[in-house]
């Protein structure tokens with residue numbers, strides 16, 4: 480089996496050094512899925528991560544409610560908290576900017592998921608703390624959308640027993656549906 484830690488380091492390096500000049504286009508299937516009051520979990524990118532803003536902006540225009548992840552450390556489960564503008568964001572662990580801990584907790588209908596790597600079958604590699612694995616398990620009915628640069632594709636990731644596949648992956652080159 481692939482050494483996940485080594486692969487994570489290699490794929491982070493690729494992401495840091497690769498082509499990140501493109502933008503992510505929002506496909507019509509995403510727009511069609513949106514409805515007023517739907518909760519869309521986005522994230523604020525760190526480092527060289529792809530920015531889900533085009534998707535979050537489309538959701539806001541459609542009247543959806545935006546939530547952002549909130550973590551306190553590697554071990555504790557992540558919560559999705561309501562975003563009220565960007566000015567209210569606070570510094571968190573790992574260089575994150577996140578809502579205040581007492582913001583309203585929401586159950587997401589759509590989860591825009593930051594990726595370290597992905598493959599065309601919807602397998603994904605994240606930060607390795609299990610924050611998104613656990614969030615997917617807690618919200619199994621949510622639409623799981625990976626957000627990444629095309630250069631983060633790594634053919635044939637080996638899923639672990641707990642992995643729940645992505646329903647789609649948005650990159651600067653294409654919209655991939657396994």
Ligand SMILES: Nc1nc2c(c(=O)[nH]1)N(C=O)[C@@H](CNc1ccc(C(=O)N[C@@H](CCC(=O)O)C(=O)O)cc1)CN2
Nearest residue numbers: 491522523524525526548550573593605606608610611
């Ligand atoms: N933008 C963003 N927000 C996010 C995540 C994420 O991956 N990206 N998360 C995903 O779970 C959660 C936070 N969990 C995290 C868990 C571990 C590390 C971490 O180990 N970071 C490395 C550096 C990573 C890099 O260079 O890409 C570190 O601090 O050494 C980061 C976030 C929720 N919010």
Ligand SMILES: Nc1ncnc2c1ncn2[C@@H]1O[C@H](COP(=O)(O)OP(=O)(O)OP(=O)(O)O)[C@@H](O)[C@H]1O
Nearest residue numbers: 603604605606607608609610611612613616639641
């Ligand atoms: N439903 C769950 N409940 C509790 N722990 C979980 C659950 N799913 C996964 N985990 C734990 O979280 C860790 C996830 O590690 P893994 O290397 O798979 O992370 P990853 O694929 O990078 O994903 P993530 O983005 O969620 O960190 C493992 O230690 C695993 O045991």
